[in-house]
Amino acid sequence: MRIDVITLFPDFIESCARIGVVGRARERGLLQVATWNPRDFATDNYRRADERCYGGGPGMVMMIDPLRRALESARAAGAAEAQAEAKVIYLSPQGARLDQAKVAELARRDRMILLCGRYEGVDERFLEHAVDEEISVGDYVLSGGELAAAIVIDAVGRLQEGALNDAQSAEQDSFSNGLLDCPHYTRPEHHEWGDVPAVLTSGDHAAIARWRLKQALGRTWLRRPDLLERADLDKKARALLAEFQREHEQGKALDRGNESGE
């Protein structure tokens, strides 16, 4: 996959795309990331890519023409390698929220062009004419779209065939089944702050898999019930969740007993 990023801060994107799983995917030739700075496509002496807002008020807006030329260059650079025309995605708080299903969809494309806003954002006419879709990473204020683009690159890059080793494989990701992760433990087995659950050192792989799924279900139920509503659980999963819920209720009853007893 090839990802072109239009950004006023190319160094940020490039340093994100150099590290970890994504960096390795690039070294293996599974992923290409290139950046395009609209300032390099400005025509005035100050290399202006932003201007004051019509209608007044504080803040600047990214101008159409430097963006348009940056986009044309990005398109042309990728055109040789790719089959299909790249979709242009604007990272924006007005977009649909990114989730793992969307990440999986994006990961199947062979290229995409990401646009990062700064200041008050991008001239609306550019969005109407040149942008195919808008994606948001969440409901909060950011000072630019670069962090959002880095999230897309990370989430999509690690799904490229061959990017993950067996231990990290995407099927191992709890989220690939729509659930939160189970708890994880490492050495030492016994510690002042607690012991590792005995099942994990039992060597009984079936029991371990069962425990992990039960924990993932239980934690999702406790912390993200909204996710559980969308996950379609099979009979075995529903039984494990019921078991977790029963034990959770018993645990609460015990706590109440302890409180009144002490």
Ligand code: 4G1
């Ligand atoms: C109004 C958040 C404005 C922000 C309402 C998630 C946020 C890009 C994202 C803003 C941005 C809310 C994102 C806001 C983002 C122009 C430049 C837009 C930065 C900008 C909730 C500033 N996912 N924000 N405006 O943050 O780009 O992708």
